[in-house]
Amino acid sequence: xxxxxxxxxxxxxxxxxxxxxxxxxxxxxxxxxxxxxxxxxxxxxxxxxxxxxxxxxxxxxxxxxxxxxxxxxxxxxxxxxxxxxxxxxxxxxxxxxxxxxxxxxxxxxxxxxxxxxxxxxxxxxxxxxxxxxxxxxxxxxxxxxxxxxxxxxxxxxxxxxxxxxxxxxxxxxxxxxxxxxxxxxxxxxxxxxxxxxxxxxxxxxxxxxxxxxxxxxxxxxxxxxxxxxxxxxxxxxxxxxxxxxxxxxxxxxxxxxxxxxxxxxxxxxxxxxxxxxxxxxxxxxxxxxxxxxxxxxxxxxxxxxxxxxxxxxxxxxxxxxxxxxxxxxxxxxxxxxxxxxxxxxxxxxxxxxxxxxxxxxxxxxxxxxxxxxxxxxxxxxxxxxxxxxxxxxxxxxxxxxxxxxxxxxxxxxxxxxxxxxxxxxxxxxxxxxxxxxxxxxxxxxxxxxxxxxxxxxxxxxxxxxxxxxxxxxxxxxxxxxxxxxxxxxxxxxxxxxxxxxxxxxxxxxxxxxxxxxxxxxxxxxxxxxxxxxxxxxxxxxxxxxxxxxxxxxxxxxxxxxxxxxxxxxxxxxxxxxxxxxxxxxxxxxxxxxxxxxxxxxxxxxxxxxxxxxxxxxxxxxxxxxxxxxxxxxxxxxxxxxxxxxxxxxxxxxxxxxxxxxxxxxxxxxxxxxxxxxxxxxxxxxxxxxxxxxxxxxxxxxxxxxxxxxxxxxxxxxxxxxxxxx
Numbered sequence: 001x002x003x004x005x006x007x008x009x010x011x012x013x014x015x016x017x018x019x020x021x022x023x024x025x026x027x028x029x030x031x032x033x034x035x036x037x038x039x040x041x042x043x044x045x046x047x048x049x050x051x052x053x054x055x056x057x058x059x060x061x062x063x064x065x066x067x068x069x070x071x072x073x074x075x076x077x078x079x080x081x082x083x084x085x086x087x088x089x090x091x092x093x094x095x096x097x098x099x100x101x102x103x104x105x106x107x108x109x110x111x112x113x114x115x116x117x118x119x120x121x122x123x124x125x126x127x128x129x130x131x132x133x134x135x136x137x138x139x140x141x142x143x144x145x146x147x148x149x150x151x152x153x154x155x156x157x158x159x160x161x162x163x164x165x166x167x168x169x170x171x172x173x174x175x176x177x178x179x180x181x182x183x184x185x186x187x188x189x190x191x192x193x194x195x196x197x198x199x200x201x202x203x204x205x206x207x208x209x210x211x212x213x214x215x216x217x218x219x220x221x222x223x224x225x226x227x228x229x230x231x232x233x234x235x236x237x238x239x240x241x242x243x244x245x246x247x248x249x250x251x252x253x254x255x256x257x258x259x260x261x262x263x264x265x266x267x268x269x270x271x272x273x274x275x276x277x278x279x280x281x282x283x284x285x286x287x288x289x290x291x292x293x294x295x296x297x298x299x300x301x302x303x304x305x306x307x308x309x310x311x312x313x314x315x316x317x318x319x320x321x322x323x324x325x326x327x328x329x330x331x332x333x334x335x336x337x338x339x340x341x342x343x344x345x346x347x348x349x350x351x352x353x354x355x356x357x358x359x360x361x362x363x364x365x366x367x368x369x370x371x372x373x374x375x376x377x378x379x380x381x382x383x384x385x386x387x388x389x390x391x392x393x394x395x396x397x398x399x400x401x402x403x404x405x406x407x408x409x410x411x412x413x414x415x416x417x418x419x420x421x422x423x424x425x426x427x428x429x430x431x432x433x434x435x436x437x438x439x440x441x442x443x444x445x446x447x448x449x450x451x452x453x454x455x456x457x458x459x460x461x462x463x464x465x466x467x468x469x470x471x472x473x474x475x476x477x478x479x480x481x482x483x484x485x486x487x488x489x490x491x492x493x494x495x496x497x498x499x500x501x502x503x504x505x506x507x508x509x510x511x512x513x514x515x516x517x518x519x520x521x522x523x524x525x526x527x528x529x530x531x532x533x534x535x536x537x538x539x540x541x542x543x544x545x546x547x548x549x550x551x552x553x554x555x556x557x558x559x560x561x562x563x564x565x566x567x568x569x570x571x572x573x574x575x576x577x578x579x580x581x582x583x584x585x586x587x588x589x590x591x592x593x594x595x596x597x598x599x600x601x602x603x604x605x606x607x608x609x610x611x612x613x614x615x616x617x618x619x620x621x622x623x624x625x626x627x628x629x630x631x632x633x634x635x636x637x638x639x640x641x642x643x644x645x646x647x648x649x650x651x652x653x654x655x656x657x658x659x660x661x662x663x664x665x666x667x668x669x670x671x672x673x674x675x676x677x678x679x680x681x682x683x684x685x686x687x688x689x690x691x692x693x694x695x696x697x698x699x700x701x702x703x704x705x706x707x708x709x710x711x712x713x714x715x716x717x718x719x720x721x722x723x724x725x
Contacts, residue, residue, distance in 0.1 A: 003095035004038040004128075005088065005112050007102045010313075010321070011130060012040035015101060018138040029087035037091060041102075044111055045085040046075040046118055048166055063178050067171035067612035071605045073163050075118050092119045097126070100148050104129040105371035107537075109151055110158040127151055131369050133320070134332040157591035160601045164587060164608050165193055175616040176573065180624045189570055189624070190551055193583050194536045195544050199553055200579030201504060201511060203563045203571040205496055210673045212492030213693060216700065217248035218255045219486045221462055222426045224267055224419055226478030231468035233419050233426035234461075252487065258424055259483035265422045269476040272417030272469070279412070281404035281438040283327035283363050284374035286530055287538040288502050290398065295499035298393055299559060302498050302542030308394045309375070316387075317380045319398055324372035325530045325538040327363065329405075333373060334364045341406065343381040344399060353441055355406035363405050368529055376402040400441055408437035415469045421480045432466035495560040495653065498545065505541055508581050509533025520585035535581045555636070557653040564636045565676070569623040575615065638676065640683040643712040649683075651676060656715075665715045669707070671695035682709050682717070690722060 004019075006012035016024035016031035016038045024031040030039040051058035054070050077085045092098065098121065102108030116125065125148035130141045172191035180189050220235040235258065237243060242251040249255045285293070287306065294300040300308075309322035344350045363374065377399050384392045411434040419426045436443075496504065504511065509521035509532065521533035536544060548554045553567035563571070571579055593599035638649040642658040649658050656665045656679050665679055672694045681688050688707045695702055705719040 001095055002036040002097045002099065003091050004036070004099045004101050005092075005115070006038065006040040006130075007043075007108050007111055008321075009040045009042075011101060011103075011133065012038045014130070014133045014135070014138045015128075015142065018135060018142055029084050030091060037095075039088050039091050041088070041111055041115065042081055042084060044114075045078060045081050045088065046114055047078050049074045049076045051170065061174050061178055063175070063616075066175050066616040067167065067609055068174070069609070070167055070170070071163055071609075073159075073166070075114065088115065089119050092116065092121050095121075095123065097124050099142075099145060100125055100127045101130065103371045104131050106154055106158040106161075108371065109154045110162065113148075113152075113155040114159070125149075131371055132330040132332050132373055134330065134336055136335075137330060137332040153595035153597060156601055157594040160594050160604045161587060161591055163601070163605060167605070167608060168193055168583070168612065169195075171612050171616060172578070175619045176570070176621060179619045179621045183621060183624065185621075185624055187566075188551065189621075190547065191574065191578060192544075193587070194540065195547060196574065196578050197508070197535055197581045197584070198501075198505065198541075198544055199548055199563070199567055200571055201508065202496055202501070202548075202554055202561055203568055203579075204511075205493055206563050206568075209492040209495055210675075212490075212673075214489050214491075214671050214695060215244075215250070216252070216487055216489055217244065217246075217250050218252050219249070219462075219488065220255050220259050221484045221486070222259075222262060222267075222419070222421065222480045223482040223484070224421075224426070224478060224480055226267060226269055226419070227472050227476035229468045229471065230481070231428060231430075231464050232462055233428040233464065236418075236425045236427050238424065252485075256485055259485050262422045262424055262480045263483050265480050267419050267421040267478055267480050269472050270418050270420060270474050272415070272472045272474055274413055274415045274470065276434075277412055277414050279410040279437075279439075281361050281363075281407060281409070282401065282442075283361075284329060284376050284401050284405065285398055286324050286327050286374055287322060288325065288506060288530070288541070289327065290375060290394070291542065292499040292502050293397060294394060295497060295502075295559075297397075298390070300390065300394075301545070302502060303546050304390070305394060306542050308391055311391060312382075312395055312398075316382045318378060318382045318395060320374075320376050320378060321372045322375055323539045324370075324375055325528070326368075326370045326372050327374050327530055328368040329364050329373050329376065330366050330369055331364060333376070334360060336379075337406065339379055340377055340381075341403070343379050344377060344403065347381055347384065349384055349396060350399060350403065353403050353407075355403060356408055359406045359408065361405040370528060370530070404438035404441055407441065408435060410437040410439050411435040413466065413470075415466055415472075417469065417472060417474075419480075426480075428464045428469055429461065430464040430466040430469050432470075495562065497559045497561065501545070501561060502541060505536055506530070506534040507532040508535045512581060514580075514582070517580070517582050517585045520589055521581060524585065524588040535584050560653050562653055566624065566636075569621075573620060573622040573624060575618075578615075638680060638683070640680050643683055643709070658715075661713075663713065663715045665717065669694070669717065670697070674707075678707070682707055687720070694719075 004015050006015055012031060016033050019033040019036065024033045024038070030037050048070065051068055051070060053074065057065055058068055098116065100112045102112040126145040127148040128141050128145055130138055169192045173189065176189040176191055221232050222235065223230065223232055237249050241249045241254055244250050290309070291302040291305045294305045295302065309319065312318045313322045341355055345353065375398055382395065384395065387395060413432050413434060415430045417428055494500070509518045512518045512521065518533065525531035525533055552564055553570065554561055554563050577583065590599055590604055594601060594604060636651045638651060638656060640649065641647065642649055642661060642663050644663045645658060645661040647659045647661065649656050654667055656667065658664065665682065667674055672691065678688050678691065686709045690704050690706050692704045693702055694705055705721050708718045708720050710716045710718045
């Protein structure tokens with residue numbers, strides 16, 4: 001008997017259908033296909049035994065037992081999957097030959113291989129790679145089996161990472177928890193190779209936001225009359241003007257003189273052009289892009305979106321594999337598209353969509369498919385009215401993103417040019433839409449990425465009407481009628497939302513300053529178009545964010561992610577290597593060597609244990625003492641009670657606000673961020689020490705002052721200045 005073992009039941013069904021032309025017989029836990037059988041896993045069916053199974057001493061958390069020695073891994077059946085696992089193990093014992101049908105990625109290789117090793121299977125094993133689940137594609141894959149021994153290196157490198165994560169996570173979590181609990185802390189301080197760098201990213205962004213000191217920069221726009229048209233263009237600053245590291249002019253007087261010099265002077269157009277341009281539809285969703293879209297549009301958490309897609313996939317059979325990290329589709333899926341489009345257009349929500357016969361977007365590209373294809377609708381189009389409100393929103397977003405693959409590109413004209421006046425150069429850019437194409441469907445719900453703004457985005461583009469510049473020609477002359485000087489204030493780095501955090505995790509290498517680590521992270525993802533030096537996976541990131549919430553390391557203030565005092569204190573207590581993605585980068589390099597056979601798993605673990613021995617011996621939990629447990633809602637509290645009613649004061653991004661009355665102190669006063677300690681002092685003593693960095697609204701100059709609690713009922717404050725020397 002030949003046994004096929006798929007990673008998921010849906011793939012097992014596809015294999016069985018391909019083997020029997022849809023005539024397979026479903027039994028308890030497998031499909032019968034003549035003399036052969038097809039079964040499936042439900043994620044991992046095995047897990048490492050509990051630490052005390054390796055050593056009874058590990059049942060108690062003790063410093064002297066660290067780091068934990070849990071290698072080689074010893075497995076047991078996951079209890080809630082026991083019935084199905086025993087069916088699979090019995091089938092393995094019966095099989096004369098096995099076809100390994102795990103997903104075509106590292107984890108898919110590990111998931112089935114660990115089961116075969118656990119069962120002690122020694123007969124031939126072949127490997128099938130199925131990334132496209134259309135019937136013809138599955139048949140082609142089954143006709144192209146490989147020897148599973150050729151992929152033992154992939155199993156070993158993934159096994160090494162799995163073992164390393166267990167050793168690192170349990171040992172470091174115990175080390176910091178033991179030390180913190182000795183100081184009175186109530187709770188667990190979890191540390192992980194992926195979890196903790198994500199916390200580090202959040203804390204660093206929060207600290208940068210809090211430490212930001214506003215400064216001013218200036219832009220100069222000119223109003224020009226040329227060739228019978230009046231339009232606005234912006235000064236391109238010359239090298240003579242003082243600029244900051246973002247290239248923004250910071251000398252108000254100097255740029256003002258430029259404006260005075262240009263006003264009323266002759267002006268000439270040069271380098272003007274009008275180009276026909278097109279924008280292609282955004283690619284279909286992968287999980288991360290879908291989670292970002294749903295968070296930005298409807299405020300859903302990443303975990304909520306994942307849960308909804310799970311229901312759409314399993315309960316309604318309405319979408320393809322939902323945990324995909326791929327944005328591309330296969331040529332086989334293009335061949336299947338007419339049937340899916342017809343099914344969608346039977347529903348009133350999509351009847352009006354004007355898809356074009358023969359249109360094939362760039363999403364259909366076999367060469368860019370990874371372990372899975374993008375998330376798209378299946379032929380089983382549900383009645384949207386039968387879905388919950390959120391299920392309908394997620395499904396419709398997936399469907400729209402699929403439908404635009406068969407719509408025209410957006411076409412527009414872009415006019416650009418430069419104007420010379422009094423030795424200075426002003427530039428303009430204007431656009432007009434010729435054919436909105438796919439944007440008709442996505443208008444108001446576009447999922448195209450808008451990269452999160454930092455303070456390099458403070459300088460917006462000047463608005464110029466296309467009609468006013470469309471007829472300009474090089475050499476046209478006229479005059480600069482007016483100039484307008486604008487003063488703008490820099491803004492702090494934006495706090496993360498779940499959408500922008502997910503975007504950052506895909507490209508965490510961009511936040512790394514060490515060039516070696518940055519390169520290793522980029523190299524790790526060089527064959528994955530959806531990742532750009534990322535950390536975590538599509539399947540794990542939402543769960544890690546939820547863990548950070550549950551541990552009271554982060555909280556949400558509206559949509560903004562804010563680290564709690566515990567999260568910041570843990571960040572400060574940990575060595576930098578733990579809060580940066582360095583370990584993911586370094587492990588990736590070593591796992592490549594393991595896959596190639598130049599480094600053994602034993603040597604990798606031996607080096608890791610030596611590193612951990614050093615780390616757990618140097619634990620210092622610093623400020624982590626007997627903090628309170630997280631309250632309902634998760635927002636941190638001040639130690640001091642409200643001076644008006646005695647209730648607790650919650651800390652949010654904008655205020656220190658009482659839970660029982662109207663007492664409130666703003667976190668930013670005169671452009672200066674006020675710290676928790678300063679507010680504690682203000683409440684306890686009625687007055688702070690001298691604080692530097694306040695900014696006068698009138699003069700724009702900085703000043704130092706003490707804050708006085710002027711009204712204990714409202715929280716209103718005033719300034720007190722030190723006597724002049």
